[in-house]
Amino acid sequence: MEPKTDFWRTAAQDLDGLPGDLSLNIAHxxxxxxxxxxxxxxxxxxxxxxxxxxxxxxxxELSKQSSAFAxxxxxxxxxxxxxxxxxxxxxPELYIAAxxxxxxxxxxxxxxxxxxxxxxxxxLLKAGVKVLVAEDTLYQRKVAQNRHAIPSLxxxxxxGALVPGSLxxxxxxxxxxxxxxxxxxxxxxxxxxxxxxxxxxAPKAAVHVHRAVIGHYATARLALALAPGDVxxxxxxxxxxxxxxxxxxxxxxxxxxxxxxxxxxxxxxWYRIIEQEQVSVLYTSPTAIRMLMRAGPExxxxxNLRSLRVVASVGEPLHADAVQWARATLGVPIHDTWxxxxxxxxxxxxxxxxxxxxxxxxxxxPGVEAHVVRRREEGGTLHLDRIEGADVSGELALIxxxxxxxxxxxDEPERYAQAFCDGLYLTxxxxxxxxxxxxxxxxxxxxxxxxxxxxxxxxxxESALLAHPAVAEAGVIGKPHAxxxxxxxxxxxxxxxxxxxxxxxxxxxxxxxKRLGPALAPRELAFADSLPHTKSGKIMRRVLRAxxxxxxxxxxxxxxxxxxxxxxxxxxxxxxxx
Amino acid sequence: xxxxxxxxxxxxxxxxxxxxxxxxxxDPEVSFHDQIDFDSVxxxxxxxxxxxxxxxxxPDSAYTxxxxxxxxxxxxxxxxxxxxxxPEET
Numbered sequence: 001m002e003p004k005t006d007f008w009r010t011a012a013q014d015l016d017g018l019p020g021d022l023s024l025n026i027a028h029x030x031x032x033x034x035x036x037x038x039x040x041x042x043x044x045x046x047x048x049x050x051x052x053x054x055x056x057x058x059x060x061e062l063s064k065q066s067s068a069f070a071x072x073x074x075x076x077x078x079x080x081x082x083x084x085x086x087x088x089x090x091x092p093e094l095y096i097a098a099x100x101x102x103x104x105x106x107x108x109x110x111x112x113x114x115x116x117x118x119x120x121x122x123x124l125l126k127a128g129v130k131v132l133v134a135e136d137t138l139y140q141r142k143v144a145q146n147r148h149a150i151p152s153l154x155x156x157x158x159x160g161a162l163v164p165g166s167l168x169x170x171x172x173x174x175x176x177x178x179x180x181x182x183x184x185x186x187x188x189x190x191x192x193x194x195x196x197x198x199x200x201x202a203p204k205a206a207v208h209v210h211r212a213v214i215g216h217y218a219t220a221r222l223a224l225a226l227a228p229g230d231v232x233x234x235x236x237x238x239x240x241x242x243x244x245x246x247x248x249x250x251x252x253x254x255x256x257x258x259x260x261x262x263x264x265x266x267x268x269x270w271y272r273i274i275e276q277e278q279v280s281v282l283y284t285s286p287t288a289i290r291m292l293m294r295a296g297p298e299x300x301x302x303x304n305l306r307s308l309r310v311v312a313s314v315g316e317p318l319h320a321d322a323v324q325w326a327r328a329t330l331g332v333p334i335h336d337t338w339x340x341x342x343x344x345x346x347x348x349x350x351x352x353x354x355x356x357x358x359x360x361x362x363x364x365x366p367g368v369e370a371h372v373v374r375r376r377e378e379g380g381t382l383h384l385d386r387i388e389g390a391d392v393s394g395e396l397a398l399i400x401x402x403x404x405x406x407x408x409x410x411d412e413p414e415r416y417a418q419a420f421c422d423g424l425y426l427t428x429x430x431x432x433x434x435x436x437x438x439x440x441x442x443x444x445x446x447x448x449x450x451x452x453x454x455x456x457x458x459x460x461x462e463s464a465l466l467a468h469p470a471v472a473e474a475g476v477i478g479k480p481h482a483x484x485x486x487x488x489x490x491x492x493x494x495x496x497x498x499x500x501x502x503x504x505x506x507x508x509x510x511x512x513x514k515r516l517g518p519a520l521a522p523r524e525l526a527f528a529d530s531l532p533h534t535k536s537g538k539i540m541r542r543v544l545r546a547x548x549x550x551x552x553x554x555x556x557x558x559x560x561x562x563x564x565x566x567x568x569x570x571x572x573x574x575x576x577x578x
Numbered sequence: 579x580x581x582x583x584x585x586x587x588x589x590x591x592x593x594x595x596x597x598x599x600x601x602x603x604x605d606p607e608v609s610f611h612d613q614i615d616f617d618s619v620x621x622x623x624x625x626x627x628x629x630x631x632x633x634x635x636x637p638d639s640a641y642t643x644x645x646x647x648x649x650x651x652x653x654x655x656x657x658x659x660x661x662x663x664x665p666e667e668t
Contacts, residue, residue: 510597
């Protein structure tokens, strides 16, 4: 059998590297490499605005503009490793900023535009951001009031109108030279930060390095079958890891033409884009697929979708019925893929060209070694038991040997260390491995929520609710939703002097939405007289969830053992309806 | 149905999904997405809520026509022309 690392080594041979030993820069591989090889006039990105007007950027234009932005950053005093973040919709400037920041060897990240002021403040502060590229209105609504509290933030580069205390992105870019020589970049130099959430604590800033580009390239070639000539559309927002890894980096490194839709979801619009742009590879989420399914086969039948060669999905389990629907409606099945913010690239997939196993996330890629494990505590130390054999269930754990693996949680070495045990990376996902080696997703080992393809940590939502004067305690769970997989529901107890009412319920949801934005705020909220606790005093979200879904409490044992505390069965939840 | 009653129903539905919205500041001609923090799950929930409250079916293909307050009124008004008042909520 081919050693696992050979898969990545072979893929790396397709990439250039920078002159000099041990130098690799994502932006060079994504853009400048193609220009150097004579493909500069090929369309790299095609932006489709809300009215349907297309604005294309060739690889050559993208190379020049990103070089100009690298010069802007150097002129502003940005040094290698400094954090440069963006808060902007899917405009060309966002992509130019990303590639320019990578050329300047800054560490780049995108903040999701549906976040409210609080998650944005927390992330800017956590990463110690030096430069923020922000659309004027988003900045005014979500950053301006907290700017004084982010001492590291030296420059705001405004897209659109100039806001107080900002510089004009467009003016700076226009005045900058569009030639830039990327300085030698060590492959293990930090390049990107992607935020993710755990059950407890603030969001984690997963750090990825320039070497990750090998993983983006190899997996996009294999699991999405991307090849020059393809018109590829990744529908994920760049505010989440998929939108950067597979919406920005992977397609450019593969030299394809990538579609960026600036409109909101609309089934008819999506089918029209596939037809007009002759999209050959589509990478989307099960939530989006369920929205297309809702729109009915008649709508799809009005469009010529024969250009579609590969359709793949990520973010949450893809049900078998969606695979069948796609065969009948799109003319191709859907290949589910599995990976995480931390893994940086696709790890497990139903590969194109092979039979799709409906309802399964697929098999590990050639460069990935996956195990099913059970956690065991012995003398206060965590150990893992590997569960061998066919048709076994447990936690998915991976041997961390692929290039796009995260290298740190920024400034949190302890949390980083906790992600590993006995030489394995612990994913927190519970899976079943069948006799053929295919994996199926069973659920999470912890209490994070998967909503519309996004991983949401209950802690951030509970903290926002607790900031309201009426709230004594809050517990947040994921509740099944027909379209978005799960939606968040909050249970709260009130402080003395406050009474549960429909008006207070709306007030609390409104309070959370103003702070967190719609993507994180609870969609539903119920009052309780008391919340269930472990004996050590932690709120047992799993009991709340079991209560909400009518599940037996026996399902709780695994998670509670992981918490190191027994459930206090004498304290059932008592939920009020208003 | 009287237009004011219908407007009230749509605003109430909107406030059920996004209670923080200041209705009086809303530009009826501009899409919800463009003036308030309103994502696609909110939008779907608004459509489902209107269906429930008004006892009608809104096909997915019509959703984009209901993307603003004025759009909602223009789309819903003819459907409810014969209705003196909305059905009681259950």
